[in-house]
Amino acid sequence: MSLTFSLAHLMGGIVLLCAFLLLSQRRLAAMITLYQMQACVLAAAAFWQGWAQHELNLYLTGIITLALKGLLLPYGLRQIVLRFNLRRAVDSAMGMALSLILGVGLIGIAVLVVLPSTMRAVSLTREDLAIALSVVLLGLLVMVSRRSALAQIIGFLSTENGLVLAAIGMPGMPFVAEFSVALLVLLAFLVVGVFLLRIREHFDTLDVTGIEAIERRGR
Amino acid sequence: MHLQPDALSWLFLGILLPQVVASAVAGMRGSVTFWVFVLGMALALLAGDAFTLIFGFELMSAASWLLVLRGDERPATFYVTMAIFSGACLIPAVFLPASSVAFVLILLGTGAKAGLAPLHAWLPKAHPAPPAGVSALMSGGMVKVALYVLIRYAFIILAPAAQPWWGVVLIAAGLASVLIGALRAMLEVELKTVLACSTVEHVGLIAVGLGVALRAKAMGDETLEGLGLQAALLCVVAHALFKPLLFLGAGEVKRAVGTASLNWLGGLVRGMPRLGGLMLLGAACMAALPLGPGFAPEFLLLHAVIGAAATGGILARLFFTAALAILGLGAALALGAAVRLFGMGFLGRPRSLQAAAADDIRGATLWAMGGLAVLMLPVALLPGLVLGTMTPVFLLLAPQAALPPLAYAPLSLVLLAFLAAAALGFVLQRWGVRGTREVAGWNGGFGAPPPWLPFGDPATQPSATGLAEPVARAIGRGVLARDMADPTEIWLVAPLLRLHGRFVRVAERIRRATIRERLAFVFGALVVFLLALGLGEGG
Numbered sequence: 001m002s003l004t005f006s007l008a009h010l011m012g013g014i015v016l017l018c019a020f021l022l023l024s025q026r027r028l029a030a031m032i033t034l035y036q037m038q039a040c041v042l043a044a045a046a047f048w049q050g051w052a053q054h055e056l057n058l059y060l061t062g063i064i065t066l067a068l069k070g071l072l073l074p075y076g077l078r079q080i081v082l083r084f085n086l087r088r089a090v091d092s093a094m095g096m097a098l099s100l101i102l103g104v105g106l107i108g109i110a111v112l113v114v115l116p117s118t119m120r121a122v123s124l125t126r127e128d129l130a131i132a133l134s135v136v137l138l139g140l141l142v143m144v145s146r147r148s149a150l151a152q153i154i155g156f157l158s159t160e161n162g163l164v165l166a167a168i169g170m171p172g173m174p175f176v177a178e179f180s181v182a183l184l185v186l187l188a189f190l191v192v193g194v195f196l197l198r199i200r201e202h203f204d205t206l207d208v209t210g211i212e213a214i215e216r217r218g219r
Numbered sequence: 220m221h222l223q224p225d226a227l228s229w230l231f232l233g234i235l236l237p238q239v240v241a242s243a244v245a246g247m248r249g250s251v252t253f254w255v256f257v258l259g260m261a262l263a264l265l266a267g268d269a270f271t272l273i274f275g276f277e278l279m280s281a282a283s284w285l286l287v288l289r290g291d292e293r294p295a296t297f298y299v300t301m302a303i304f305s306g307a308c309l310i311p312a313v314f315l316p317a318s319s320v321a322f323v324l325i326l327l328g329t330g331a332k333a334g335l336a337p338l339h340a341w342l343p344k345a346h347p348a349p350p351a352g353v354s355a356l357m358s359g360g361m362v363k364v365a366l367y368v369l370i371r372y373a374f375i376i377l378a379p380a381a382q383p384w385w386g387v388v389l390i391a392a393g394l395a396s397v398l399i400g401a402l403r404a405m406l407e408v409e410l411k412t413v414l415a416c417s418t419v420e421h422v423g424l425i426a427v428g429l430g431v432a433l434r435a436k437a438m439g440d441e442t443l444e445g446l447g448l449q450a451a452l453l454c455v456v457a458h459a460l461f462k463p464l465l466f467l468g469a470g471e472v473k474r475a476v477g478t479a480s481l482n483w484l485g486g487l488v489r490g491m492p493r494l495g496g497l498m499l500l501g502a503a504c505m506a507a508l509p510l511g512p513g514f515a516p517e518f519l520l521l522h523a524v525i526g527a528a529a530t531g532g533i534l535a536r537l538f539f540t541a542a543l544a545i546l547g548l549g550a551a552l553a554l555g556a557a558v559r560l561f562g563m564g565f566l567g568r569p570r571s572l573q574a575a576a577a578d579d580i581r582g583a584t585l586w587a588m589g590g591l592a593v594l595m596l597p598v599a600l601l602p603g604l605v606l607g608t609m610t611p612v613f614l615l616l617a618p619q620a621a622l623p624p625l626a627y628a629p630l631s632l633v634l635l636a637f638l639a640a641a642a643l644g645f646v647l648q649r650w651g652v653r654g655t656r657e658v659a660g661w662n663g664g665f666g667a668p669p670p671w672l673p674f675g676d677p678a679t680q681p682s683a684t685g686l687a688e689p690v691a692r693a694i695g696r697g698v699l700a701r702d703m704a705d706p707t708e709i710w711l712v713a714p715l716l717r718l719h720g721r722f723v724r725v726a727e728r729i730r731r732a733t734i735r736e737r738l739a740f741v742f743g744a745l746v747v748f749l750l751a752l753g754l755g756e757g758g
Contacts, residue, residue, distance in 0.1 A: 106746065109746060109749050109750055109753060110749070112750075112753035112754070113749045113750075113752050113753035116753065137746070137749075140738075140742050140745075141742070143735075143738055143742075144735060144738050144739045144742050147735075152735075
């Protein structure tokens with residue numbers, strides 16, 4: 001039983017680490033790789049939880065995660081990078097040190113919120129939940145702190161990974177919910193892909209600063 | 220949304236109806252905003268719960284702001300600042316339990332909307348800006364809706380917690396309005412501004428009546444309570460009839476002459492006899508002349524204040540004696556303003572070519588003004604009967620109030636005066652000495668030409684500014700600020716406007732925020748909530 005805990009926590013920790021590294025990376029290619037790693041570890045965590053909880057649904061979740069987020073989405077993202085020639089693109093909005101400090105603070109907040117308010121729950125769920133909330137918050141921070149639309153999308157996808165991490169840690173979470181979330185993310189990705197193409201056509205860059213300037217002038 | 224009209228609602232709806240019809244007939248019926256404005260007022264009057272009341276009230280404010288904006292931009296900004304201030308006071312107040320804090324907030328919120336001093340400075344700017352029909356409805360209707368909210372809360376909803384000092388505060392605010400409103404009505408040059416200042420004065424009169432009644436209610440004095448309420452509500456009725464009439468007339472003057480500045484009018488009564496007659500009637504009511512609809516409420520009000528001066532301690536007695544003096548001064552100034560309005564605008568020689576060539580009114584506006592004038596007749600000649608029909612309202616507001624019969628019967632006075640005049644005429648006809656005599660005096664606004672212009676020039680007649688000059692020197696310098704501006708404009712309105720400007724800039728900054736900044740707002744709010752949750756759970 002203790003192996004169940006420690007392995008689950010280890011995988012959750014790796015997912016969190018990936019999210020944290022995402023914050024520190026500025027090159028889009030590296031961010032995509034990190035996201036892929038995160039998704040793969042998440043799929044492994046889902047398989048492990050499925051084995052531990054004897055739930056067939058979690059295996060399904062793992063397969064979907066692996067196929068969709070571990071392979072399909074990174075492939076699509078890499079295609080975008082290739083097509084837009086963003087291989088060497090560097091994104092900057094917030095200072096690296098500042099964003100890392102903020103990230104540490106967010107993890108602290110997540111632990112501070114989850115651990116006291118779930119005192120009576122099983123410890124497996126509690127710590128998993130704290131990690132998942134940290135991943136969600138870090139993903140949001142990535143969205144806020146980056147200028148490039150693609151980096152914002154990666155932040156969004158990472159946020160969604162945090163949600164899935166929380167879902168697989170909970171015994172009895174309906175499969176439909178996870179499935180629909182995954183589908184939603186795929187749809188959002190497709191929409192955003194089209195949107196990116198349009199931005200590129202109009203502004204010749206994926207940096208949203210140009211849009212912001214036009215917004216300011218237009219209103 | 221919940222409607223539950225009672226006697227008070229019906230009374231105010233009845234007051235509103237003639238002006239809405241008159242304004243619609245006089246040319247506003249095609250405007251959607253106008254009907255939204257009317258809908259807001261009706262909703263506020265019919266409301267059965269606080270939410271509907273506030274909803275209607277704010278709908279009225281927003282629609283009237285759009286209508287003022289149609290006239291001019293600066294007064295609209297002025298107006299919306301005050302409307303927001305009023306909303307910021309009213310919205311918390313209606314959800315508070317009955318207490319003095321709630322009353323003060325209600326008084327600030329409704330006072331700002333009704334033009335009660337010291338929150339009145341916007342009214343002489345905003346009311347003249349929109350088209351005449353809207354001005355009429357704003358002055359005659361919107362102000363009354365604000366007073367309706369004040370009456371409903373002060374006399375019904377907050378009644379269990381009533382304190383005598385509530386009434387005193389209301390009286391003090393009313394007296395300040397009377398003094399400043401009447402004085403500025405005497406000094407202003409623009410016709411519509413004069414009328415708006417006179418509205419401030421009448422709101423002050425109503426507030427004094429309500430204050431006397433409120434204080435008497437808290438002290439358990441039934442007679443005084445009834446008297447104060449009678450004065451206030453009768454004044455509401457009278458003002459709601461003659462002020463729209465005057466505003467519609469002012470709009471017609473502006474249409475015919477191109478300006479409504481008294482310094483450029485004159486002699487209009489010859490070119491526009493029908494409008495002149497109606498305006499004379501309205502001006503007589505504005506001055507509260509006997510036999511007009513404005514006299515009975517002022518008569519009752521003075522009685523109420525005299526009665527109140529006999530109650531309470533020495534300070535209260537001194538206060539009410541001073542109040543009598545201020546009311547007397549206000550009545551005199553209002554009379555002066557009415558004489559100046561009619562004498563400068565309609566008598567004498569035209570001061571401009573346009574004034575000389577002005578066409579008389581006809582058609583819809585004539586019907587609208589004539590209808591209002593006809594409705595004034597019962598209020599003027601049978602005020603006792605009008606008060607009698609309002610008995611359910613008095614019983615609702617003050618169940619134990621004693622309602623003394625009105626000691627003023629204009630109908631018999633009219634008959635007596637008619638008999639006396641007929642007898643005098645007969646005597647003069649029979650035994651009088653024939654012959655004419657030249658008398659120099661007011662001379663109908665005509666002035667003797669100066670020696671260097673022997674053939675006269677209309678511009679050498681005394682101007683409206685010149686006529687008001689003695690009053691400005693005698694009283695204006697003491698009461699008003701420099702350049703005859705309103706004293707509250709510097710101390711109260713300017714800081715409010717600055718605060719409003721700052722809020723607008725912040726709101727504009729938020730509206731212009733980029734997607735990333737908006738995300739950051741939401742994210743920051745989420746983190747703050749989580750932090751609060753964590754600290755709350757942990758501690």
